[in-house]
Amino acid sequence: MRKFDYSFLKRISVPADIMNYATSIYEMKAKAELRRSDFAEVFSAMESVAKIQSVKSSNAIERIITTDKRIRDIVNKSTAPQGHNELEIAGYRDALDLIHGSYSEIPFSEKKYTGAAQNTTPA
Template sequence: VAKIHEYKGRQALFLQQEPVELQRLVEVAMIQSTESSNRIEGIVTTRSRLLQLVENKTTPRNRDEKEILGYRNVLNIIHSSYEYIPLRSNYILQLHRDLLQYTPFSYGGKFILFKPLEPYETLIAIEQICDNYQKTLDLEIVDPLILIPCVIFDFLCVHPFHDGNGRMSRLLTLLLLYRNGYMVGKYISIEKEIADTKEAYYQALEQADAGWHE
């Protein structure tokens, strides 16, 4: 954690000295993030079609491409407007609505009734996660790099949406990292790192889930 903080301190220097190179990395990371986060969920298209979708040079042809386009749009929103998107339930709902905006599904931007929580508990649980995150962050008693994955894990355990929980968790990870000054996800795809270690990723979730409800 300390080493990551050290690299965070060097960010401003890199941003000032290498603007052209960093813009190239942004473009590469956008493609990798969109491709990788969707691939984890089995949502795929060809490389050429992916590039056209990310660069807004075509319209989606099928459900997978519609979901890929929605992810790209939310990723753009977080990249450009993270300062104005606090971790609140209404913002999470808006991002999820945008994630599924091109699909025919009616549940975009709506929490669902999903076990193990009782139906009435879902919104309350998300609001508690958001409130406790902000309170803990303000108290400065837990390092953000420890707090953020705890928030994301709780979000996944609540599983508030009918579809898109995994993709939303990765988008929220980027959002919270950005809001805490960790901008690396704009230049190096965190989603690709997760996709490349998917087995370990799901194993870690399974191990952490033991006893969560208690």
């Protein structure tokens, strides 16, 4: 495992404009969190649409195509996948759920991410 020595950071100064940018980002994140809590239903609906579109687009790249309704039902887990293509769609959905649901606890490794879809596809 690599170890990085960041002690040199103590000896450098950060330019004022960079600090201003960092402060602005922090303030924007705080405002975004307030908006997210004030408009929870809207953000939830947007997240659902984005997830469905992500699954649809990513599977289309692999030439796995089905109706919008089937994709929506598979992503929302309101129907069981039928056949190999729909199992692939469900696998991508599960990989997306894993990444979005527990990204902060997932240690980074190339093997983990390149095998994510294979690890979640039902047998």
